[in-house]
Amino acid sequence: MTTILRTEELTGAARFAADFDTFLRELPASEPAAVTALRRMAIERFATLGFPTLRQEAWRQTNVSPIAQGTFVRPEGPEPVVDLSRLEPLAEGAAARLVFVNGRLSSRLSVLGDLPAGVIVASLAEALEKAPDKVEPWLGQHARFDDHPFVALNTAFLRDGALVWVPRGVIVEKPIHLMFVSTSQGPDPIVTFPRNLFVTGENSQVTLVETYAGDGAYFTCPVTELVAGPASVVDHYKLQLESREAFHMATFQIEAERSCTPSSHSISIGGALVRNDVNAVLDGEGIDCILNGLYLAEGRQVIDNHMRVEHAKPHCASHELYKGVLDGAARSVFNGLIHVHPGAQKTDAKQSNRNLLLSGSAIANSNPQLEIFADDVKCTHGSTVGQLDEDAIFYLRSRGIGVEAARSLLTYAFASDIVERIKVEPVRRDLEELLFARLPQGEVVRQAV
Amino acid sequence: MLQIKNLHVSVEGNEILRGIDLEVPTGAVHAIMGPNGSGKSTLARVLAGQEAYEVTAGEVIFDGKNLLEMDPEERAREGVFMAFQYPVEIPGVSNTYFLKAALNAVRKHRGLPEIDAMEFLTLVRQKMKLVQMDESLLHRPVNEGFSGGEKKRNEIFHMAVLEPRLAVLDETDSGLDIDALRIVADGVNVLRAVDRSFLLITHYQRLLNYIVPDQVHVLLDGRIVRSGGKELALELEEKGYAWLEEAAAQPVGA
Numbered sequence: 001m002t003t004i005l006r007t008e009e010l011t012g013a014a015r016f017a018a019d020f021d022t023f024l025r026e027l028p029a030s031e032p033a034a035v036t037a038l039r040r041m042a043i044e045r046f047a048t049l050g051f052p053t054l055r056q057e058a059w060r061q062t063n064v065s066p067i068a069q070g071t072f073v074r075p076e077g078p079e080p081v082v083d084l085s086r087l088e089p090l091a092e093g094a095a096a097r098l099v100f101v102n103g104r105l106s107s108r109l110s111v112l113g114d115l116p117a118g119v120i121v122a123s124l125a126e127a128l129e130k131a132p133d134k135v136e137p138w139l140g141q142h143a144r145f146d147d148h149p150f151v152a153l154n155t156a157f158l159r160d161g162a163l164v165w166v167p168r169g170v171i172v173e174k175p176i177h178l179m180f181v182s183t184s185q186g187p188d189p190i191v192t193f194p195r196n197l198f199v200t201g202e203n204s205q206v207t208l209v210e211t212y213a214g215d216g217a218y219f220t221c222p223v224t225e226l227v228a229g230p231a232s233v234v235d236h237y238k239l240q241l242e243s244r245e246a247f248h249m250a251t252f253q254i255e256a257e258r259s260c261t262p263s264s265h266s267i268s269i270g271g272a273l274v275r276n277d278v279n280a281v282l283d284g285e286g287i288d289c290i291l292n293g294l295y296l297a298e299g300r301q302v303i304d305n306h307m308r309v310e311h312a313k314p315h316c317a318s319h320e321l322y323k324g325v326l327d328g329a330a331r332s333v334f335n336g337l338i339h340v341h342p343g344a345q346k347t348d349a350k351q352s353n354r355n356l357l358l359s360g361s362a363i364a365n366s367n368p369q370l371e372i373f374a375d376d377v378k379c380t381h382g383s384t385v386g387q388l389d390e391d392a393i394f395y396l397r398s399r400g401i402g403v404e405a406a407r408s409l410l411t412y413a414f415a416s417d418i419v420e421r422i423k424v425e426p427v428r429r430d431l432e433e434l435l436f437a438r439l440p441q442g443e444v445v446r447q448a449v
Numbered sequence: 450m451l452q453i454k455n456l457h458v459s460v461e462g463n464e465i466l467r468g469i470d471l472e473v474p475t476g477a478v479h480a481i482m483g484p485n486g487s488g489k490s491t492l493a494r495v496l497a498g499q500e501a502y503e504v505t506a507g508e509v510i511f512d513g514k515n516l517l518e519m520d521p522e523e524r525a526r527e528g529v530f531m532a533f534q535y536p537v538e539i540p541g542v543s544n545t546y547f548l549k550a551a552l553n554a555v556r557k558h559r560g561l562p563e564i565d566a567m568e569f570l571t572l573v574r575q576k577m578k579l580v581q582m583d584e585s586l587l588h589r590p591v592n593e594g595f596s597g598g599e600k601k602r603n604e605i606f607h608m609a610v611l612e613p614r615l616a617v618l619d620e621t622d623s624g625l626d627i628d629a630l631r632i633v634a635d636g637v638n639v640l641r642a643v644d645r646s647f648l649l650i651t652h653y654q655r656l657l658n659y660i661v662p663d664q665v666h667v668l669l670d671g672r673i674v675r676s677g678g679k680e681l682a683l684e685l686e687e688k689g690y691a692w693l694e695e696a697a698a699q700p701v702g703a
Contacts, residue, residue: 392537400522
């Protein structure tokens with residue numbers, strides 16, 4: 001057994017390693033040497049790590065062998081035509097909308113609205129060519145790949161994505177939308193490595209929405225780095241609406257500086273096999289970090305959320321609330337680590353993971369972890385896995401609400417706790433509609449909330 | 450309106466109701482009194498359709514229909530309302546919107562059109578006054594963070610909006626201070642009507658000072674051991690239940 005598994009892993013990893021030199025030759029000659037060097041380090045590291053196995057602690061509940069055994073190809077040829085009608089309403093009222101099709105910026109579908117002076121919203125590929133000074137100092141500095149094969153893979157093969165650069169003191173009032181759409185062209189599923197870099201200057205403010213979607217089978221492996229400058233306010237949203245056949249292995253890395261207020265809401269709905277790593281390093285005093293999430297899984301979907309919050313300095317707060325609704329034979333993993341460094345006194349860290357199981361075959365795994373090396377801190381965590389409250393169902397029914405509608409209403413109420421925290425109205429509305437459409441008797445729910 | 454015949458009910462194999470016979474005519478207010486564990490609340494919950502209770506014998510006829518065959522929501526739509534002894538908190542579901550969905554479910558069943566938002570608001574404002582409910586409770590999630598008294602008033606408020614034909618009040622008085630009790634009782638009295646019946650389930654006679662019943666029944670150990678007029682409640686207040694327990698212990702016909 002063991003031998004077979006390892007051979008297959010090597011095959012999968014070797015496939016990427018073998019492709020790397022070809023890939024390098026396709027890159028523009030103007031690429032900064034430091035970036036190429038970073039790629040080489042990353043592919044070497046990936047070759048050593050290989051794809052993770054269930055024997056590794058960080059992956060013991062999520063089996064990525066469907067990815068390791070996959071025969072993914074990098075997309076080629078002209079930009080395919082994609083239907084954006086599903087995603088377009090999300091970006092209503094946006095300051096800018098960048099659309100990436102099969103990993104590359106589509107200038108046809110992208111819209112740059114009126115951005116305040118000095119704000120850069122651009123294709124990372126283009127920025128690497130034209131303004132490397134806005135990329136190089138930050139790229140790959142925070143999303144570590146030494147123990148994460150998918151971050152290594154992304155770093156080796158990154159090609160395009162969004163660069164958002166907000167200068168000191170600038171407030172971008174309308175949200176910036178980044179949409180990543182995948183659609184395989186040939187017989188083999190494609191793989192893309194979106195790479196986003198968000199840098200916010202001191203005392204600036206911005207709202208960013210990343211949306212992932214697509215058709216059929218493919219593999220998306222994104223990495224987003226946010227460097228939140230002192231006292232900046234960054235509201236980040238991620239909507240994972242991938243196709244049900246897709247694989248999605250994503251990392252969001254937050255590097256937070258003094259007194260900034262980063263918040264992230266991660267909504268995971270699509271995908272066959274999904275992993276979201278969210279890492280926040282609170283590296284200055286007075287940071288207030290909010291990390292919330294909602295995952296809805298059914299059928300045989302697997303959704304894994306791995307959180308790591310590092311309190312490196314005193315007087316920081318981190319609040320995490322992740323909620324999951326699981327139906328069918330879906331499986332979820334929530335792993336939440338809070339690490340408080342020595343000297344990070346007055347840390348206020350709160351973490352909560354709540355799971356609602358709608359079927360007897362769904363499974364939710366919840367693993368909170370605290371590592372505390374300071375003595376004057378307040379750290380709490382809690383996790384629950386449960387079913388709908390029968391007393392509440394009966395109460396609703398006894399007032400005339402049908403049993404199906406009662407169940408849907410309670411499920412909606414559970415999920416909307418996260419949805420209603422979303423400040424970007426078209427996004428919130430879209431998710432509410434998505435819930436109404438998904439829940440049986442959704443019309444009754446719409447009326448009752 | 451309501452006929453209960455030889456009703457036997459078990460919970461997890463224990464027989465709680467052991468042959469209840471009771472008839473509540475249209476427009477009447479009947480009270481059921483009894484000590485803890487006598488089966489009062491079981492009777493209320495069986496009427497509302499809680500599934501944990503197993504009816505092993507007997508029948509319940511409501512408006513000529515077999516009530517026991519109906520799902521809880523069907524009963525509600527037919528006009529049965531139960532005010533819960535312990536109203537359930539439902540986070541995330543707005544008190545008003547939920548009530549609107551409930552009212553529309555009832556209206557639909559009766560062949561009436563859905564109520565529009567403005568009409569509903571007018572109705573709600575009017576009914577709230579009945580129980581002197583603070584408007585802020587409308588916009589909060591159902592019962593969440595309500596005080597005990599607010600929960601009970603909210604039950605009467607729901608009842609007032611849904612306008613049932615039969616209202617079963619399961620110990621709505623317990624835990625209420627005298628002011629709240631008066632408010633609840635006044636609400637019920639306003640809703641008394643020739644075509645609406647009430648079944649008041651209570652442990653204490655005090656409620657019946659404010660809602661004067663047509664009939665009082667004493668439930669002991671799963672059976673109705675005595676029925677009478679409103680003066681029976683006063684007798685119970687004076688003597689307690691012990692004298693009836695002794696009487697009930699005598700074999701029938703001895």
